[in-house]
Amino acid sequence: MSGPKQVNLKKLRPYGDIMDDGTVQLCFTLPVEPSPEAKEAAIQFCQKMGFAEVKVATMEKAAQGFSTFVIYGNTKFSVDFTSIHVVKVESQTKPREEVDELIRTKIGRKLVVVGACTGFDAHTVGIDAIMNMKGFAGDYGLERYQWLDARNLGAQVANDDLLQRAIELNADAVLVSKVVTQHNIHIKDLKDLMERARKMGLMEKMIFVSGGPRMTHPLALECGFDAGFGVGTKPSDVASYIVDEYLKRKASEEKKAPAPKASSAAKKTPTKKAAAQKKPAGKGKGRR
Numbered sequence: 706m707s708g709p710k711q712v713n714l715k716k717l718r719p720y721g722d723i724m725d726d727g728t729v730q731l732c733f734t735l736p737v738e739p740s741p742e743a744k745e746a747a748i749q750f751c752q753k754m755g756f757a758e759v760k761v762a763t764m765e766k767a768a769q770g771f772s773t774f775v776i777y778g779n780t781k782f783s784v785d786f787t788s789i790h791v792v793k794v795e796s797q798t799k800p801r802e803e804v805d806e807l808i809r810t811k812i813g814r815k816l817v818v819v820g821a822c823t824g825f826d827a828h829t830v831g832i833d834a835i836m837n838m839k840g841f842a843g844d845y846g847l848e849r850y851q852w853l854d855a856r857n858l859g860a861q862v863a864n865d866d867l868l869q870r871a872i873e874l875n876a877d878a879v880l881v882s883k884v885v886t887q888h889n890i891h892i893k894d895l896k897d898l899m900e901r902a903r904k905m906g907l908m909e910k911m912i913f914v915s916g917g918p919r920m921t922h923p924l925a926l927e928c929g930f931d932a933g934f935g936v937g938t939k940p941s942d943v944a945s946y947i948v949d950e951y952l953k954r955k956a957s958e959e960k961k962a963p964a965p966k967a968s969s970a971a972k973k974t975p976t977k978k979a980a981a982q983k984k985p986a987g988k989g990k991g992r993r
């Protein structure tokens with residue numbers, strides 16, 4: 706008995722119902738009424754794109770003068786999966802309870818997260834999905850985390866106002882949502898925010914995260930952010946990243962700082978940082 710054909714990662718091809726058949730489902734609309742000629746036009750269009758064995762599954766009237774098609778075709782192209790290297794957020798998504806426990810045990814105070822949708826952008830649903838108690842797709846939002854102090858400033862927040870609020874709240878992380886991308890307004894606004902943050906000396910103190918349907922991690926990096934999240938992001942992805950990044954920075958600072966000499970260090974007044982970190986949870990915040 707022969708088992709299923711092995712996947713060739715060097716020559717990865719789409720799967721229809723037989724390994725390596727290269728079957729792709731296409732969906733598009735032609736601005737003509739459904740007709741045998743429209744169907745033939747759709748088939749020829751697919752053939753010109755290089756698809757073989759083109760099969761029209763459906764042709765439906767989408768509106769007056771428009772027909773929408775669902776078509777299957779086979780491609781001969783493949784990609785070398787083993788050569789793909791993606792710049793991505795280096796954090797493993799953890800359950801909410803685990804994130805809370807990490808903050809409680811390793812940081813000992815609530816992490817403050819301030820979020821907003823900035824500029825003229827009025828789309829609140831994305832940032833709400835991440836921050837609001839209810840969350841998104843069955844994943845509770847940051848407000849639900851016991852060891853996060855999540856503040857959602859809403860939409861149409863000016864870059865300066867967001868940064869001022871982040872300073873007032875002593876934020877550990879700043880979340881920025883951008884949905885409208887017309888004329889690359891998202892990139893302009895995001896770069897402007899980071900320029901201001903840099904001038905204010907906030908880059909080391911806060912973790913900057915951007916998100917939105919057209920956001921990618923590489924684009925976020927290009928705009929000066931620490932991380933970027935796109936379509937389908939869940940609150941736990943963001944919470945996990947924030948705590949991981951916070952602990953990473955904390956560890957690297959501790960590595961850099963020279964170890965205090967036991968005798969003299971004991972007599973010294975504790976630094977602001979050390980004192981704050983000893984405070985009980987929820988009562989004031991220590992910095993890294």
Ligand code: B12
Nearest residue numbers: 826827828829830831880882885886887916917918937938
């Ligand atoms: C609802 C909606 C509106 C509502 C917004 C209501 C509200 N309170 O938010 C209203 C009617 C107000 C509106 C207005 C406009 N809209 Co509108 N809108 C939409 C719509 C239908 C859904 C957006 C949405 O809610 N998605 C659901 C959320 C959950 O998804 P999300 O935002 O992608 O968020 C997820 C991720 O991206 C990520 N994420 C998002 N933000 C962040 C932030 C962080 C920090 C992180 C980590 C992750 C993260 O996590 C979320 C969960 O996974 C989209 C079309 C569509 N189907 O997407 C158009 C759409 C976004 N709108 C569009 C446009 C053009 C407009 C208007 C300019 C229209 C006009 N001419 O007036 C105005 C803009 C007004 C303004 N000043 O911003 C365009 C944008 C095109 C573009 N790329 O620039 C779209 C794509 C429609 C279209 N196809 O043309 N809109």
